[in-house]
Amino acid sequence: MKVGVIGGGPSGLAIARMLSDKGYEVYVYEAHRSFAVKPCGWGYPTPDSDEKKYGVFSEAVKASLWVFKGYNVYLNDDLLFHSDKQILGYIIDKKQFLENLSQGIEVERGSPARYLGGGLIRGRSGVKRFDIVIIAGGFPAQPRRLDRILAVQAIIKSPRIEDAEIPELRFYSDLVGYAWVFPEGEKTARVGVGGYADRETLEKILSMVIKKRQDLAKGEVIKKEGAEVTVSGIDWDLARSRDPFYVGEALGYTMPVTGEGIRPAIWSSIALFNAIENGNSYEEELRKLKLTRFIGIQRKILDIMLKMKPSERDLFIKNVPEDLMLDLSLGRAGTFDLLRLAKIPELAMILAKYAIKII
Numbered sequence: 001m002k003v004g005v006i007g008g009g010p011s012g013l014a015i016a017r018m019l020s021d022k023g024y025e026v027y028v029y030e031a032h033r034s035f036a037v038k039p040c041g042w043g044y045p046t047p048d049s050d051e052k053k054y055g056v057f058s059e060a061v062k063a064s065l066w067v068f069k070g071y072n073v074y075l076n077d078d079l080l081f082h083s084d085k086q087i088l089g090y091i092i093d094k095k096q097f098l099e100n101l102s103q104g105i106e107v108e109r110g111s112p113a114r115y116l117g118g119g120l121i122r123g124r125s126g127v128k129r130f131d132i133v134i135i136a137g138g139f140p141a142q143p144r145r146l147d148r149i150l151a152v153q154a155i156i157k158s159p160r161i162e163d164a165e166i167p168e169l170r171f172y173s174d175l176v177g178y179a180w181v182f183p184e185g186e187k188t189a190r191v192g193v194g195g196y197a198d199r200e201t202l203e204k205i206l207s208m209v210i211k212k213r214q215d216l217a218k219g220e221v222i223k224k225e226g227a228e229v230t231v232s233g234i235d236w237d238l239a240r241s242r243d244p245f246y247v248g249e250a251l252g253y254t255m256p257v258t259g260e261g262i263r264p265a266i267w268s269s270i271a272l273f274n275a276i277e278n279g280n281s282y283e284e285e286l287r288k289l290k291l292t293r294f295i296g297i298q299r300k301i302l303d304i305m306l307k308m309k310p311s312e313r314d315l316f317i318k319n320v321p322e323d324l325m326l327d328l329s330l331g332r333a334g335t336f337d338l339l340r341l342a343k344i345p346e347l348a349m350i351l352a353k354y355a356i357k358i359i
């Protein structure tokens with residue numbers, strides 16, 4: 001069976017790797033000459049017990065550059081939570097991770113490709129025919145624009161990053177979104193902000209975050225970049241499409257509150273792999289995944305945040321219990337967590353005001 005994959009990001013190369021290992025003849029088109037060109041924080045949560053069973057997730061951890069032991073959460077620059085006890089995640093070398101996944105697979109690089117229908121893909125080298133076509137081109141490959149926000153990021157080299165094992169999340173009353181400081185060793189950090197705001201506002205917040213910390217302010221911005229992140233939740237019409245199949249961010253399979261997309265991209269590819277291998281429905285395979293529920297819950301929380309006034313958002317963030325904030329940040333908050341929110345008196349009042357049903 002010949003499989004054509006458009007897009008050499010985490011979703012495209014994860015499905016390519018799994019199918020190739022099973023003997024499928026896989027051909028990947030990547031628009032850029034190298035992998036991981038799209039801006040990304042390279043943050044990756046520690047795998048849970050389900051993820052430890054899959055080689056693709058282990059490959060991500062193998063490519064890790066830096067380990068995070070805890071995190072700090074701020075609201076309007078006041079520290080809300082501090083934890084430095086457990087390993088929560090990594091900064092992975094996304095380029096290396098994708099290179100590793102692509103080993104032994106034919107990749108046509110520098111080749112923006114187009115699906116022509118009927119199994120035909122046009123790339124730089126001409127038109128090729130495939131039995132299965134998979135669209136893994138990230139947000140630009142969505143056939144209709146899903147809900148997306150902008151995120152901007154600066155990569156900073158500094159003489160010394162303080163508390164380099166502790167990443168930061170910073171919330172602001174006026175922004176539905178958040179800023180992050182992800183150290184990548186003791187001399188480099190990825191500092192970014194994403195949310196429902198225009199580029200100018202996000203860039204102002206970014207400069208503010210950098211100025212807040214002397215170690216970052218003293219450093220040199222070696223790169224400034226920006227891109228959109230899909231926050232819509234899953235597009236179920238695309239999940240039902242068989243020709244072509246859609247995976248990863250092209251399908252809307254990203255975490256709507258945190259914007260995390262690498263691990264979700266891999267999970268959507270696992271669902272597609274199971275569907276192709278076992279002749280099952282892709283939609284059903286996606287619905288079986290825990291992460292599909294977590295994505296739905298994050299979208300619900302985002303809807304709640306969007307309805308609130310800034311002062312109510314502050315109250316909300318201040319009253320989220322620490323363990324729940326952690327589950328949310330790691331993309332592991334389930335229905336039970338959401339029900340807990342509704343039992344907190346301050347939050348119950350807000351939810352009632354906007355007639356928000358929690359389940």
Ligand SMILES: Cc1cc2nc3c(=O)[nH]c(=O)nc-3n(C[C@H](O)[C@H](O)[C@H](O)COP(=O)(O)OP(=O)(O)OC[C@H]3O[C@@H](n4cnc5c(N)ncnc54)[C@H](O)[C@@H]3O)c2cc1C
Nearest residue numbers: 007009010011031040041042043113137138248249261262
């Ligand atoms: C600023 C920012 C920070 C982020 N930080 C994080 C983070 O820390 N952790 C995290 O998990 N997620 C993060 N994300 C989200 C994450 O980067 C994406 O959701 C994830 O990479 C999606 O994987 P994907 O394979 O679906 O798509 P992509 O990573 O977008 O890969 C798609 C690939 O397809 C290629 N392509 C597109 N169209 C074509 C075409 N026509 N022909 C050939 N090739 C094509 C692109 O060049 C690209 O290489 C961040 C996003 C942004 C914008």
